[in-house]
Amino acid sequence: MWAVVALAGCTATGTDGPGTDDTAAAADTGTAGQDDTAGAAAGDTGDTASAAELASLSGVVVTPDDAPAEGVFVTLCHGVCRYAETGADGTFSFEAEPQAYALHFTQLGKDAPWADILVAVDLAPGETRDIAEPFPMAELASADEQTAAGEVQVADGLWLTLDPDVFELPFGTDVLAPGAGVPSSFPPELPADDVLAVWYLDPFDAHSDPGFSLRATNSWGLEPGEEAVLYVSNYVDYAWIDGGTVTVSDDGTELTGGDLPVLSTVVLALD
Secondary structure, eight states: OEEEEEOTTOOOOSSSOTTOOBOSOOOSSSSOOEEBTTOOOTTOSOOOSOTTTOEEEEEEEEOTTSSBOTTOEEEEEESEEEEEEOOTTOEEEEEEOSSEEEEEEEOOSTTOOBOOEEEEEEOOTTOEEEOOSOEEOOBEEEOOOOOSSEEEEEETTEEEEEOGGGEEOOTTOOSOOOEEEOOSSOOSSOSOSSEEEEEEEESTTEEEEEEEEEEEEOTTOOOTTOEEEEEEEETTTTEEEEEEEEEEOTTSSEEEEEEEEEESEEEEEOO
């Protein structure tokens, strides 16, 4: 089952017509939105594209132990959000207009133990995209509340330099308690081919202005002075955006740098 909701600041037009019960809050970006509780039936989603132009997207989500992940909340967002919940086999599917989208995976509930995933997908008219490679959830390890600017370790071999005074926290999040999930395999739909690492950072969708930097143990054998690039997924742009570069230290033990504007899915790759 899938339905349509609206991101904050956007409206869902023509989703259900008169009599729709739009009363629930959307859990897609952590901001309140509209939730078409009646569901969106075929031809009743507000799409302006013809049936022949609509694209379809399907895939599978797995647990940190690589088993099918049931009950994961999946949203496909571009102004308006379609949502689905994975079944016992971990699968999800959507039909949508051809354009760029933010594809978000989350566990609902205050004590959800898995980190959120956000990737960008761009669907072409009439495309049928069945993503065979699974989206791996990851256990979320969180640090204590950060009350002053400084460096904090969020995963093995990964430190972030954060300033809580410059963060805009998502709706429902009161404190900056940074954390990360490290998937056992890389998710699909990444922005680069030569990927070194992927981190799911938390609190998901917390924005920093100016951006923040990171430090990572050089477990890939990169040479001193060698550079790698960072990408981060962003709801606002429905895209992977530039997160700056990191450089291997003179002694070859670590990489430092970056200019990341949001806590989300971060990709480290060779240029």
